[in-house]
Amino acid sequence: MDDLTGITVIEAAGAGLQPFVREHAREIGEETAASGAVLIRGARAGGEEDFQGALTALGFEPLEYTERSTPRTEVGDGVFTSTEYPARQVIPQHCESSYADAWPGRLAFFCVTPADSGGATPVTDVAQVLEDIPADVIDAVETRGLRYVRNYGNGVGLDWRDAFQAASREQVDRFCAAGGLEREWLDDDCLRTVRRAPALAVHPRTGRRIWFNHLVLFHQSSLPAGTREALVDMLGEDRLPNDVLFGDGTPVPDDLVAAVRSAFERRSRRFDWRRDDLLVLDNMRWSHGREAFTGERRILVSMTGLISRSPAAR
Known part of the structure; x- marks a missing residue:
């Protein structure tokens, strides 16, 4: 069942996607500034090229995807497939690259092929999420901060070459130094990075405090219980592909993360994708995730x- 509360829907009524977006670019920009989430529905598009043209009309200057956390394929200039995880896997709510030192301000999603069932991209207003999280949880993460520990190249998760789009260790070293990312080269051509970051942020335009981190997505408790146990047994606590701790390196309790997850669940909005839907999101106002699905879902x-x-970020 669709719940579009808080999302601005603009009906294209069968118009071509590129000309419609060009004609309504100002309106789309104003609505994105006002609500942070705009769904353009009912346009006709020919696939990836029309999406690329719509991005140009919206003034997108596509970013490279570095310090990656998930596998994707680049299919055009700054256009990627959505995360290529198995269809049965749910992706928890997150703001894109909130674990990093720099992140995109806006995202655009385009539906080439909707799933046969499921496959929605639920979104959540992260200022509202913050209102729903218990005060003691907010105090704990705000006071202690978060520590993201990531391991690359152990045969589970991404290899460092893919994550950093780099051919050499020297390239990775330069990237890490520029972005304040601690790094350690391990045996078997593996890499560990550590970043300490705040759990909250202030939206640069609205001035509102927001929940802005990867706690729910990177925490061990987001893994299925059997998978979590198997990975810890196989790799060890300190070699998981992704993990998040308090800033001092102590574990974040599962029940604390569960309280945050519940706040997202209460505030989440979702809709079934339709072919040629275009969703524009303010990445610091709305998080997103993915439902499990069946069929040949393709979202760009x-x-x-x-x-x-920080000024040192790229």
């Missing part, structure tokens, strides 16, 4: 408007 995504946590 592009990112623009780099926002940096």
Whole structure:
């Protein structure tokens, strides 16, 4: 069942996607600024090229996808497939690259092929999420901060070459130094990175405090219980592909993450994709995720408007 509360829907009534977006670019931009989420529905498109043209009309200057956390394929200039995880896997709510030192301000999703069932991209207003999280949880993460620990090249998750789009260790070293990312080269050509970051942020335009982190997605408790146990047994606690701890390195309790997850579940909005739907999101106002699905779902995504946590960020 569709729930589009808080999302601005603009009906294209069968118009071609590119000319419609060109004609209504100002309106789409204003509505994105107002609500943070705009769904353009009912347009006709020919696939990836029309999406690329619509992005140009919207003023997107597509970003590269570096310090990756998931496997994707680039299919055009700054246009990627959505995360290529198995169809049965649910992707928890997150703001794109909120674990990094720099992230996109806006995202655009385009539906080439809707799933036969499921496959929605639920979205959540992260300022509202913050209102629903218990005060003691907010105090804990705000006071102690978060520590993202990521391991590359152990045969589970991404290899460092793919994650950093790099051919050499020297390229990775330069990237990490520029973005304040701690790194350690391990045996078997593996890499570990550590980033300490705040759990909250202030939206640069609205001035509202927001929940802006990867706690729910990267925490061990987001893995199915059997998978979590198997990975810890096989790799060890400190060699998981992704993990998030308190800033001092102590574990974040499962029940704390469960409280945050519940807040997302209460505030989440979802709709079934229709062919040629175009969704534009303010990445610091709305998180997104993915439902499990059946069929040949194909959603494309592009990112623009780099926002940096610090002047050193790229």
